[in-house]
Amino acid sequence: MRFMLLFSRQGKLRLQKWYTSISDKEKRKITRELVQIVLARKPKTSSFVDWRDLKIVYKRYASLFFCCGIEQEDNELLTLEVVHRYVELLDKYFGNVCELDIIFNFEKAYFILDEFLMGGEIQETSKVSVAKAIEDSHLDLLVSETMEEYMNKPTF
Amino acid sequence: GDKALDGYSKKKYVCKLLFIFLLGHDIDFGHMEAVNLLSSNKYTEKQIGYLFISVLVNSNSELIRLINNAIKNDLASRNPTFMGLALHCIANVGSREMAEAFAADIPKILVAGDTMDSVKQSAALCLLRLYRTSPDLVPMGEWTSRVVHLLNDQHLGVVTAATSLITTLAQKNPDEFKTSVSLAVSRLSRIVTSASTDLQDYTYYFVPAPWLSVKLLRLLQCYPPPEEPAVRGRLTECLETILNKAQEPPKSKKVQHSNAKNAVLFEAISLIIHHDSEPNLLVRACNQLGQFLQHRETNLRYLALESMCTLASSEFSHEAVKTHIETVINALKTERDVSVRQRAVDLLYGMCDRSNAQQIVAEMLNYLETADYSIREEIVLKVAILAEKYAVDYTWYVDTILNLIRIAGDYVSEEVWYRVIQIVINRDDVQGYAAKTVFEALQAPACHENLVKVGGYILGEFGNLIAGDPRSSPLIQFNLLHSKFHLCSVPTRALLLSTYIKFVNLFPEIKGTIQDVLRSDSQLKNSDVELQQRAVEYLRLSSIASTDILATVLEEMPPFPERESSILAKLKRKKGPGTLPDLEDTKKEKHVDVNGGTEPVTAVNASNVSTPSPSADLLGLGVAPSQNSAHPPSSGGSLLVDVFSDVVPSVAPLAPSAEENFERHMSGHCPLLECCCASPDLPSTEVVTEEPPAVPVHDADELIDKFICKNNGVLFENQLLQIGLKSEFRQNLGRMYVFYGNKTSTQFLSFAPNVICPDGLQSELNIQAKPVDPVIEGGAQVQQVVNIECVSEFVEAPVLNIQFRYGGALQNISVKLPITLNKFFQPTEMLSQDFFQRWKQLSSPQQEVQNIFKARHPMDPEVTKAKIIGFGVALLEGVDPNPENFVGAGIIHTKTIQVGCLLRLEPNTQAQMYRLTLRTSREVVSQRLCKLLSEQF
Secondary structure: OOEEEEEEOOOOEEEEEEOOOOOHHHHHHHHHHHHHHHHHOOOOOOOEEEEOOEEEEEEEEOOEEEEEEEOOOOOHHHHHHHHHHHHHHHHHHHOOOOHHHHHHOHHHHHHHHHHHEEOOEEOOOOHHHHHHHHHHHHHHHHHHOOHHHHHHOOOO | OOOOOOHHHHHHHHHHHHHHHHOOOOOOOOHHHHHHHHOOOOHHHHHHHHHHHHHHOOOOOOOHHHHHHHHHHHHHOOOHHHHHHHHHHHHHHOOHHHHHHHOOHHHHHHHOOOOOHHHHHHHHHHHHHHHHHOHHHOOOOOHHHHHHHHHHOOOHHHHHHHHHHHHHHHHHOHHHHOOHHHHHHHHHHHHHHOOOOOOHHHEEOOEEOHHHHHHHHHHHOOOOOOOOHHHHHHHHHHHHHHHHHHHOOOOOOOHHHHHHHHHHHHHHHHHHHHHOOOHHHHHHHHHHHHHHOOOOOHHHHHHHHHHHHHHOOOOOOHHHHHOOHHHHHHHHHHOOOHHHHHHHHHHHHHHOOOOOHHHHHHHHHHHHOOOOHHHHHHHHHHHHHHHHHOOOOHHHHHHHHHHHHHHHHHHOOHHHHHHHHHHHHHOOOOHHHHHHHHHHHHOOOOOOHHHHHHHHHHHHHHHHHHOOOHHHOHHHHHHHHHHHHOOOOHHHHHHHHHHHHHHHHHOHHHHHHHHHHHHOHHHHOOOOHHHHHHHHHHHHHHHHOOHHHHHHHOOOOOOOOOOOOHHHHHHHHHHOOOOOOOHHHHHHHHHHHHHHHHOHHHHHHHHHOOOOOHHHHHHHHOHHHHHHHHOOOOHHHHHHHHHHHOOHHHHOOOOHHHHHHHHHHHHHHOHHHHHHHOOOOHHHHHHHHHOOOOOOOOOHHHHHHHHOOOOOEEEEEOOOEEEEEEEEEEOOEEEEEEEEEEOOOOOEEEEEEEEEOOOOHHHHEEEEEOOOOOOEOOOOEEEEEEEEEEOOOOOOOOEEEEEEEEOOEEEEEEEEOOOOHHHHEEEOOOOHHHHHHHHHHOOOOOOEEEEEEEOOOOOOHHHHHHHHHHHOOEEOOOOOOOOOOEEEEEEEEOOOOEEEEEEEEEEEOOOOEEEEEEEEOOHHHHHHHHHHHHOOO
C-alpha cells in the first residue's frame, strides 16, 4: 500500500498516512485529486478506480471515506478488508467510533494504524493481538488522562 | 522561565506544538524538548516524542545524531514496547539516513532467538521499508536463510510480516530465497485445509488467515512452478481446494466473508495465470471468473473482467475466455460504472483475434459514441490497432478509421491518421477505395478536421483514381476540399496547399483555378509565414516549372518502410507502469513521426540520385539543381535554384544533437521540401509557432542574474548557436567580448548581431559594437568586441539581437546583455569608524533601501563573500559587531557623477532568510543595486 487517506463527505482530510516519501506539495495535490474523484463516484459503483499507475480502493463508513492507494499487483478485495479491520479496531478502542473520535483523538487513530500496518504492509491481522498491543501501551495513558483533556488545560 | 520542565509538561507542550503543526502552521522550536522525551521511561512521553520526531524532524536536522542515539538505546533496551516504538519511528521516517544508521542492526533483531514475536513483526516490516528506500544499504547475508525459516514460525503474525519481507526481497534476489517456495507451499496447504476455527483470531469472518494466504500466493508468484513433483502436486491441490471452496455455499452473509474468500481466490487465479502451465486449472479459473461476470457485486464484476484480461493472453485459456464475449459486450453497454466499462474494453481488446475482430471493433465503435471522455482516446487507439492487426480486407480498415474520425475526431491522435495514410500508400489495392470513401465522407456539411487532413492527403495522392466519375471530377474534388479550407487550422491549411499543388500535377486542367486561389491575397499575403511561403513557392513552381519537373517533384509517394505501428508504441506508453503522460514523451513521439515522415524521401531520391546515403535524406532538393543543370538557364530553372539553394546546405550531415531540432525547423520552414516529400507530418508547421520569427527576448532576467557577480560565461545556448561572454570593466568604461559559436556543421549566412538600447537607455549608456563577418562556418567561432561607456546611472539592460540564415530559415534571437550598474563599481576599503560615520550620513529614507528575502541557495558564508566581492564592492572585515554579517563599500563610476555606496547583509540561518540594506546618495542607485544583489542569494 502506498498511502491511506481518511476524509469526510465534505472533503475534509481527517487522517493521512504515506508509505513512500513524497513531497508535501505532491501530497496535497494527490489528496485534492483523490477527494474529488472519490466524492464524485456514484453509489453502487465498484470500490476501485484506476488512477495514474496505482489502483485506488475506497470505502465509505458513515460520514468517512477510507481511501487507499495500492500497487497494480496488490489484492483489491483484501485492501477493502484491511480498511474494515482498521475500522473494527477503532471501534473496539473507542466503542462505536465516529468521525469526532478521530478528529479529537487523531494521535490514537495514528497509533492504532501503526500497530496494524507498517510501511504499508499488514503487521498484525489478529484483532486480539492488535487490541492487546494498544491496551498495553495505553496503560499509563488510561490512568492519567486523554489527549483531549490535557489539550484543554490552561498552559500556565 | 528558568525552571526546568518536568516530563509531563514537556509532553504536554510538545503535544500542543504537534497539534498546532497538524493544523497547518510552521513549528520552529521545541525540537530539543521532543528529543528529550525520547529518553523518558514513561511510555506516553516517549510515544509523543516519537510521534513528533517522525512528523516534524527532517533528515538533515542537526538533531539527527541525538535522535539516532535515542533510537539505538531503545533498540537495545529489550523492552518490547520501546523497541516497537523505535522500529515504528524508523519505518515512519524511512529515509536514507535512517537506513544508513540502522539497516545493519535490524536483521540481527529479526533473527535473534530471544526477540519477542511482536518485535519480530515490526523488525521485518521495518527492514522491508528500509529495503524499499535504499536496497543497497540492506546487505544480504547469513540472516537471509534464517528469515526464510520464519515461514515456519508458530506465530501467524510473524509469518505474515516475514512473508511480506521475503516477497519483496525475493523479487530482487530470487536465488537467495529459493528455499522459501517449498516452505510457502506447505504453509499454504496447512491453512487452506484447516477448519475455519483452527486458527482462532487469525480466522477472519470464517476465512482462515486470508492475509497470510494472499501473501504466500504472492510470494509464489515470484517463482516459476515448483520443479519438485511433490511440492508441485501439493500446490496444485491447494489451488484446487481454493477453487472448490468458491463453489461452496457461503458461511456468512457478511460482505467481509465473501471479500476475504474471494481475495484469496483471485490471488490463486493470479498464480495460476502466472504459472500458465496447468490447462485444467486455467480453464477452471476462467469458468469461475465467468460466473463472477454476472455477479451482483460490482467489485467482483470489475475484478473478474480484469483477471480475465490476463487470462486471455494464455494459449490454454484464450478460447475459453472468448466464450464470454456476449457477456462482456453486454457489460460494456449496461454497466453504470465507468471503471468497470473500462475493464470491459480492456478485456474485449485482450480477447480479440481474427475470428471476432469485426464484431469487437464494431462494438467498440458503438460504445465510443457514448463513452466517457476520459477513456475515449484509449479506445480510439485500441480500435485503430485491432482494425489494422486483424484486417483481412483493407477496405474494412479504411472504413473503420474514417468512422473513428467521424465519431471521435478530437480523440484521434496524429499517430492514428498518419498510420491510415501509411497503409493506404503502401497498399495499392485499397487506394481507389480510400479516395472514393474520403471523397464521400467529405460531403458531410460538418466534418472533423482530421478527416480533412486524411481526405486532403489521400485525394492529393490518389484523386486521379476517382476523377473519371463525373460526380467526382477534378474540379469538384478541389472545390470540395477548398470549401473546408477556411474552417481549418493553419497546419491543415498548409497540408491542403500541398494537396493543391499536387492537383496541379494530377489534373493540369484545373491548374488555372488553383493558381487563382494561390494568388489570392488571403494566401499570398497571409499573416502566417508558413502559409504565405507555401502559397508563394507553390504558385511560382506551378507557373514556371515544366510539366516534367512538376511530375518529378510532385510524384506519388513511395511506400513507407514497414515498422512497428507507432500507435502500438503509443498505447504501450499509455498503459505502461508509472506513466503519467508527460510532455517530454509527447514531444518525443512527434519526433519519431517527423523522422518517420522524412524517411521515404530517400526512396524518392533513390530513383534519381545514385547514392542514397543517409545524409542524402532531405535530398528532394538535391535532385533539382542537377536537373537544372540539364536544362540550362531557362528562367524556370533559375527560380528552382533559388528556391533550393537555401536548402541545399542543410543537407550536410549534422551533429546528432542538433538533428532533431533541425529537422523540425526544416520541415517548418521549407514547404517545398515537403511538397516533394509530402510526408504525413505536414502539420509540423506547428513547430513554427514555437519559435516565431519575432522572438521574444530570452527569459532575460535569469540570464542576467547569472552574470551579476561574474564577468565570464555562457550567455545563451540553443541547438544551433552558443554565445559566450568575457568582459572587463574599469571605472566608467567596459569592454565585452562576445563569442558566437556555430554548433552545427552548416554555415550561418547573413549573420548580423546588433546591440539595441531601449528608449532612455541610449542617453545613459554608450555602446559601440564592432561589426562581424556575416558568415560563420560550421563548427567555427566568431568574436565581437563591444565597447561600453556608462554616462549616468541606469536600470534597463541593452538587448543583443542576432539574425542569421540557417538552412534557408531565418533565425532571430534576442538576449539581454548583462551590463548592469554594479559593473562600474570601484571597491573602497575603509575602517569601521569611517564606515559608521558615512552610514549615518546616508540615513534619510530615500537613501536607504532594504529587502528581506528567503535564501534560494544554501547559506554558505564563503560563497556569500565571493558573491559580494564579485558584485564589485570591497568586503569590510571587522566592521560589523556581529561576525555573521557582511558589510561592503564601493563607488559607482559614471561619466557624469560618482555614487558612494554602503551595503550590509544579515543572514539568518535559522529562518533561512537574509536582510539586505543599501545606502547610497541616490535613491535610484540604492534601489537598483538592492534588486540586483537580492537575486544572488
